[in-house]
Amino acid sequence: xxxxxxxxxxxxxxxxxxxxxxxxxxxxxxxxxxxxxxxxxxxxxxxxxxxxxxxxxxxxxxxxxxxxxxxxxxxxxxxxxxxxxxxxxxxxxxxxxxxxxxxxxxxxxxxxxxxxxxxxxxxxxxxxxxxxxxxxxxxxxxxxxxxxxxxxxxxxxxxxxxxxxxxxxxxxxxxxxxxxxxxxxxxxxxxxxxxxxxxxxxxxxxxxxxxxxxxxxxxxxxxxxxxxxxxxxxxxxxxxxxxxxxxxxxxxxxxxxxxxxxxxxxxx
Amino acid sequence: xxxxxxxxxxxxxxxxxxxxxxxxxxxxxxxxxxxxxxxxxxxxxxxxxxxxxxxxxxxxxxxxxxxxxxxxxxxxxxxxxxxxxxxxxxxxxxxxxxxxxxxxxxxxxxxxxxxxxxxxxxxxxxxxxxxxxxxxxxxxxxxxxxxxxxxxxxxxxxxxxxxxxxxxxxxxxxxxxxxxxxxxxxxxxxxxxxxxxxxxxxxxxxxxxxxxxxxxxxxxxxxxxxxxxxxxxxxxxxxxxxxxxxxxxxxxxxxxxxxxxxxxxxxxxxxxxxxx
Ligand SMILES: Nc1ncnc2c1ncn2[C@@H]1O[C@H](COP(=O)(O)OP(=O)(O)O)[C@@H](O)[C@H]1O
Ligand SMILES: [Mg+2]
Numbered sequence: 001x002x003x004x005x006x007x008x009x010x011x012x013x014x015x016x017x018x019x020x021x022x023x024x025x026x027x028x029x030x031x032x033x034x035x036x037x038x039x040x041x042x043x044x045x046x047x048x049x050x051x052x053x054x055x056x057x058x059x060x061x062x063x064x065x066x067x068x069x070x071x072x073x074x075x076x077x078x079x080x081x082x083x084x085x086x087x088x089x090x091x092x093x094x095x096x097x098x099x100x101x102x103x104x105x106x107x108x109x110x111x112x113x114x115x116x117x118x119x120x121x122x123x124x125x126x127x128x129x130x131x132x133x134x135x136x137x138x139x140x141x142x143x144x145x146x147x148x149x150x151x152x153x154x155x156x157x158x159x160x161x162x163x164x165x166x167x168x169x170x171x172x173x174x175x176x177x178x179x180x181x182x183x184x185x186x187x188x189x190x191x192x193x194x195x196x197x198x199x200x201x202x203x204x205x206x207x208x209x210x211x212x213x214x215x216x217x218x219x220x221x222x223x224x225x226x227x228x229x230x231x232x233x234x235x236x237x238x239x240x241x242x243x244x245x246x247x248x249x250x251x252x253x254x255x256x257x258x259x260x261x262x263x264x265x266x267x268x
Numbered sequence: 269x270x271x272x273x274x275x276x277x278x279x280x281x282x283x284x285x286x287x288x289x290x291x292x293x294x295x296x297x298x299x300x301x302x303x304x305x306x307x308x309x310x311x312x313x314x315x316x317x318x319x320x321x322x323x324x325x326x327x328x329x330x331x332x333x334x335x336x337x338x339x340x341x342x343x344x345x346x347x348x349x350x351x352x353x354x355x356x357x358x359x360x361x362x363x364x365x366x367x368x369x370x371x372x373x374x375x376x377x378x379x380x381x382x383x384x385x386x387x388x389x390x391x392x393x394x395x396x397x398x399x400x401x402x403x404x405x406x407x408x409x410x411x412x413x414x415x416x417x418x419x420x421x422x423x424x425x426x427x428x429x430x431x432x433x434x435x436x437x438x439x440x441x442x443x444x445x446x447x448x449x450x451x452x453x454x455x456x457x458x459x460x461x462x463x464x465x466x467x468x469x470x471x472x473x474x475x476x477x478x479x480x481x482x483x484x485x486x487x488x489x490x491x492x493x494x495x496x497x498x499x500x501x502x503x504x505x506x507x508x509x510x511x512x513x514x515x516x517x518x519x520x521x522x523x524x525x526x527x528x529x530x531x532x533x534x535x536x537x538x539x540x541x542x543x544x
Contacts, residue, residue: 052412055416056415056416057412057415057416081418082418084416084417084418085418087416088416088417089413089416091409091412091413092409093408093409095408095409095410095412095413096410097405097410097413098410108417108419109417109418109419112417112418112419113417113418154413
């Protein structure tokens with residue numbers, strides 16, 4: 001990372017416990033502006049939980065989170081809503097509103113947060129949908145389009161207010177490899193063309209290496225390793241290697257006794 | 269002997285469980301009160317800023333709720349009115365006062381049964397739907413999506429539902445009161461053979477304006493209860509489809525319990541505080 005890029009998000013000593021079980025255990029992380037940071041790790045390691053802290057859906061047990069120079073821990077609801085104007089989020093299941101059409105979904109943040117006239121909102125919606133390759137889909141209902149399309153609509157909605165940052169929770173989950181690659185390409189395009197900072201949570205190696213400027217490997221609520229794609233690929237850590245190669249057996253044994261599993265849970 | 273030894277423990281366990289459930293129930297009501305406060309705040313804001321609660325959302329909800337429940341409320345209210353007339357006539361016959369059937373039916377429909385029938389049916393139809401709808405939105409992260417867009421879920425989801433129910437339920441209550449009297453009229457005239465003119469006269473003689481408006485005041489309270497309980501249950505769903513199912517049942521059960529409790533309290537208040 002060169003010195004010119006500023007960190008738009010800084011997480012310091014973030015700890016989260018859900019009734020005695022710590023899910024995030026002292027996370028320290030900086031996310032550089034205008035780049036794509038990928039947070040990676042096995043299922044249940046706390047990726048979504050980390051992301052939910054960044055968007056203010058969860059409050060940390062300990063630690064601080066700075067977004068664009070503002071500490072969002074202990075901030076008022078109104079203050080948080082101001083910060084929320086700076087980012088968009090793409091949820092794992094797209095989270096489109098099923099009673100609204102595709103166009104209305106994208107228009108919603110514009111309607112609620114700006115005083116733009118309806119005709120102008122329609123134009124912005126068209127542009128955003130075009131950006132994600134869905135020209136002319138305004139009048140479809142969410143249940144009429146495929147999973148990949150839903151994700152793209154959700155992405156159009158996330159960037160409706162021209163945010164500085166977009167968070168993605170498992171953008172490729174539940175999609176076929178080609179559609180997933182298409183979404184990856186969109187993330188890349190948005191980041192490069194619009195200089196949007198992207199924070200992507202995923203467990204898919206391929207996609208991570210394709211898009212990441214910086215990769216963060218999470219394990220059991222702790223950061224195991226940070227680096228560029230190449231650095232991670234050449235990592236000496238056996239867990240990271242097992243994760244990259246996708247071998248069933250390695251640092252994590254294939255066969256786990258239930259006692260060992262429970263012990264593992266207690267350790268985290 | 270061991271059985272005797274365990275029984276005190278069992279009893280303690282039993283009462284402990286009751287205590288625990290009561291505690292949970294009231295803890296739940298505490299959170300319900302928080303939701304109530306946020307809704308009041310949203311309505312307060314709506315008076316200042318016009319954009320806060322969207323009229324089209326409210327209108328849409330009103331049409332949905334009103335139209336879908338009208339038929340069933342008419343049916344049940346007519347049936348209850350008929351039952352009431354028959355039972356009243358059966359007792360009044362002993363005093364040779366069958367003529368007063370109309371008055372008995374109209375007063376009990378207006379004060380008690382009209383509001384209660386409408387509220388209980390609405391909690392089963394509309395309340396359950398609200399809880400299921402919001403619960404599904406919660407599990408599909410739609411509520412979180414609203415929040416991350418900086419949109420207040422109480423304002424956007426709860427307030428329109430509350431407002432529409434406050435408008436719809438009193439209307440349905442009036443319909444239910446009237447239909448109950450119609451049911452009574454049918455049985456009284458066709459079944460028991462009271463002169464229609466006399467029946468109608470007795471029906472309205474007994475009725476004072478207070479009977480009608482206490483019924484409507486009650487229905488407003490019931491509307492707030494149903495909307496808050498159902499939205500609260502829906503929004504506190506976690507875990508998938510099973511959670512939604514549980515929340516839906518819980519919404520109806522809690523609504524009905526609270527409706528009956530509030531009805532007791534309201535009736536007592538009207539009896540002692542508003543005599544005449
Ligand atoms: N609201 C919650 N209450 C209790 N435990 C939770 C909650 N949310 C997440 N967890 C736990 O935190 C851990 C990490 O979850 P998550 O962040 O969703 O993992 P993932 O990395 O797969 O996205 C899981 O073990 C999960 O059970
Ligand atoms: Mg996840």
